[in-house]
Each structure stands twice: as C-alpha cells, then as structure tokens.
Amino acid sequence: MAGLLEQMPDAVPAGIVERLGAKSTICPVPIDPVPAAAQRDPGLVLWNHRWEHDKAPERFAEAMLELAGEGVPFRLALLGKRPRRVPPALARLREALPERIVADGRLPLDEYRALLGRAGIAVSTARHEFQGLAMLEAASAGVRPLVPDALCYPEQYPPGCRYPEDDSQALVARLRDWLTGEPPPPVDVSRWYSDALAPAWADVLRQNPIVWREPY
Template identity: 45%
Template sequence: MQSEGPRVLLVEPFYGGSHKQLIDLLQQNISGCSVFTLPAKKWHWRARTAALHFSQTLPTCPSHRVLFSSSVLNLCELVALRPDLAHLKKVLYFHENQLVYPVRKDQERDFQYGYNQVLSCLVSDVVVFNSVFNMDSFLSSISSFMKKIPDHRPKDLDQLIRPKCLVLYYPIQFPDVSRPKVEYKVVSSPEEMPDEAQIGSGEFPSLGNQQEDPHESRTDQRPVSKRDPGDQMKPLHIVWPHRWEHDKNPELFFSTLMKLKEKEVDFNLSVLGENFSEVPGIFSEARLRLDPHILNWGFLPRGAYLEVLLQADVVVSTASHEFFGVAMLEAVHCGCYPLCPKALVYPEIFPAEYLYSTPEQLFKQLQRLCRRPDIVRRHVVKVDTSSYSWTSLKGHYEALLSTRCP
C-alpha cells in the first residue's frame, strides 16, 4: 500500500539559528514533514519577498494538511497567491515579534514588518508564541501600533487574534552534561577553532550522583553539580554567550566588568556567541582592556562551546530584548548560575534571586560572587530546565502539527 505522501509543510524563510534548529527538530522527530526553506541571509528581504518565492516553489500536493511557518513569512500574501493552501491548518510560530523588537529610535521602525505579522495572524488558524512575554507584548501593542496609520484605522484586531493564540516554549535539545572539563585557548578567528569532530566524541563519565531515566533522551538530562574541591580557589569564570549585537547590550556587560577590574576584583571571562559584519565597537575595546582575564573570545563550534559552559560559573544576560533565551537556559543546564535583567521574558523563567533591576545591582552581585566563588560552586540553580526540553514538549508539537485545531 502506497504512502499518502507528506502531511505537513514546514516553511522557513530564514533558515538559520533557532529557526533552523526548530525546523530540523520537527522534521527529524515528526513523521510526514516536508521542508522548504531559504538561507538565513538578508532578513529584511526575506520578510518582504519570501511569500512570492514560496508561491512558486511549494508543490501542489493533495496529502498536505498542515502548513507551519515562522512569522518571518507573510502568510497573508502566500495564501492569496496560492489559494490551494487556504484550506490547510495554518500554524504561525513567533520566535520574536516586530511590534516591540528594539530599534535605536522609534522613527527607524519599519511599519511594514509588524503589519505583515498582524496580517499573518489574521489568516492563521493557530498562532504560537515561544513565551508568555512574547504573546502579551505582541497582543498589547497592536492597538498603539495601528495608530501609526494616519486614518481609517482598523479596530479590535487583538480581539480577533487572541482566541487563536497559545504559548508553546521553544523546545531545546539540551546537551549531555556528563562531560569532562577541558581547557581551551582563546579563539579569535575561524582558523584557530578546534575541530568539533575531535571534541565531544567518545564516552564520558557521569558527574555527581546523576540518576538516568531509561525513558528519557540522554540529551535532555537535568542539570547536575559539576564542581570538585579543587575548583574552589580558581577565580570566578563569567560567560557571556550571546550574539555580538546592540540589542544584547554588550556595553552594560563590559562596563560592569571594567568596573570590577578597577576595583581589583579577580575573575575569568569567556565571551562567546556569533558575531556579524557590524560588531559593536565596545568588543574591540573590551578585548584590550580585559585581556588578562580572557579565557575564550569569539565563536566556538558546538562541542567546544558546551565545554566552556561546563567550566563556567556564572552566565550573564544584559539583553535589552529577549523573547525566550536559549543560550541562558543551555548555560544553566550546564551548571552556570544565571544573572538576568528583571524584565522581558526572564521573570517568566528565572526565580527572583537570579534577577537584577539596575546596573548597580548587577555589579554588586558579580562583585559578591567574584569574592566568594564557592557560593556559586555549591549552588544548585532553581530552574527546571527539563520543562523546556524536547522530551517534555514533543507531545505538544505533535498535537500542534496534527489536523486538529486546539
């Protein structure tokens, strides 16, 4: 008997980063998926023109029942250009939303991107957000956003969209944290990067008294204590694992560390994450001024990156925008103590003891921990990362991609 063919269309106009990870995860774990993507380049052009591209490249297939896409796609345009897709269950996934995405000045905000997302919601059957913060900030901003229209403004769009909305956390395939500590040299260019195939291969001993659940994937293990008594005298190891862009507020992070240095407080530093063509100037200044403290600097392949997280003590976010925060949760899973702004998505995920309200509070917390790193090394972070794992969330995504609407 012949298979009826692919049931789910996974469409991703910006196939990179967390967008790629989600599409790959769904394709690998849910049967009946067919994937159509565009490379993660020129985001603004993808948001403007991807619908036209996919209208010409998506096949006509009677077995298709569900269309899943990120909100980068203008779903309204795609369905208008391809009316044969209109009968599918249309699922729109928000990794971020353009109504509150930070820009230097509000006058720089391109109205069209947020407007496209609103239109896409109106033609969707299900609108999924990766956090309550993402959903609430989007829905509560629609009314004021539409006031930018000079006249004949639409009304009550949030009331039309809200019944379709649900929150489904981004599913993380957490690393196996049963790895040994390995020291890595400072990395400043791709040529210097260690070969990922040589890192993280083979079997590793478990850390602590970890009990394994035979029904749970080894990539979704709970965080464990990773410290031994020999670590207690080492300086506090601070890690910053974010994109090198202004919306992650590197200026606040580095100014805090420079203040620690001026106070002659000892620490070690790893600055990881991707950097792009326009790197904020603070990075070059910080590398010079903080050089004696730096253990790792720059992008690392996955295996080396995880080893650094396992060695680190504290992970810091200074973001001025965050709708979920995979990097922070991965670091916590690897045993890092988190320090996050008391804003954005963070209060939704992290207890109050890990949140700071002002730059001065961040400085004081880091100063205290630098002087008493043993506090961190004995501490078990009160965040259940398994709640955000693919193992926990798989059933919800399977239901989402079924033909039933919630």
C-alpha cells in the same frame, strides 16, 4: 499585541485580541540540555550572545571592567556571533583584560557545549529578547544565570537571578557577590527541554496539520 493595536488609527476589529488569543497556543522553542563538566569553574563568566546593540554588550563590558578594577578575580569566555567590525565593547575587554580571557570567538558546537558545562556564571544585559535560548542552554548545564528583571526572564528564573533592568550598579553588585561569595543554586529549566515540549508540539501539529502544496 493590544498595546500595538492601540497605536493604529483605524480599522482595528473589535475584540480581535481576545479572538486571536482563544485560537492561539504558545509553544516555546525546545532546547537540548547541555551536560555539566566534571569540574566547574565558579569564576568563569560567560557571554554567549550576539555582540549587537539589542544585547547591550557595552553594559556587560563596563561591569567586568569595574570588577577587574576592584581586584575581583574572574575569567571571561567571550562567545557569540559578532559583526565583521570588532564591537567597541569587545575591543575594550580585549585591550584591558587579555590575561582573563580564556575563550574569544565562535566555537565548534562540541567545544561550545563543553565550555558551558564548566562555566560558573552566564550574564545577559539584553534590551530585547524573545526566549533567551543561549541563557537557557547555559542554565541547563548548571551555569548560574544573571539576567535583567524584564523581557522573558521573570518567567524563567527566580528573583535571586534577576537584577533591576537598566541598573548597571545592581548588575555589578550581584556579580561581585557571586564571584566573591556563594552563588545561588542552579536553576531547573527542564520544562524547556525537547522531551518535555515534544507532546505540546505534537498536539499542535496534530490539530493543525501542514498541507503541502506544489509551487506554481
């Protein structure tokens, strides 16, 4: 916020950031954990984000195509909301790697959670992210998250699960290592679970009760 206010030419009250910070509480959006499947497929790479510019799907597609060209074994679950017009990154993967795609499209919730339960790796190439709920859900199921070392991710995942932001070759190298060797252990994201966050939300609502007013 301070950086944004510095760009404003005038009428910024002195000490406003500190005053607002003293009155504010951060309550993350809770997630319901996804159970792991009886058997995991360590070579199943999951994309469960929107296929839009801010998620940089083209970087993900380039990485998977490069690894496929090297002969690295993997399978793809291409999930997430996509626009009506097929995104170029998705079209490239469909055209070049049809035999590796085991899921493609938005799934019913039970099928989606079942797929998260057996996937091996979940990848984010996001340029913009608030909390990364899709990655948290995947991590709750035991999927190994591979994320940029930026945005909200340093707070959520250890260094071994992060690659330098905007470094496509670092992403490829980490994926290669995980797919051909030993991936890191699962990440504990239980502090974002609904039952863990319920007391904080209850406290905020207790201190700031919602007053219903009839519309005019």
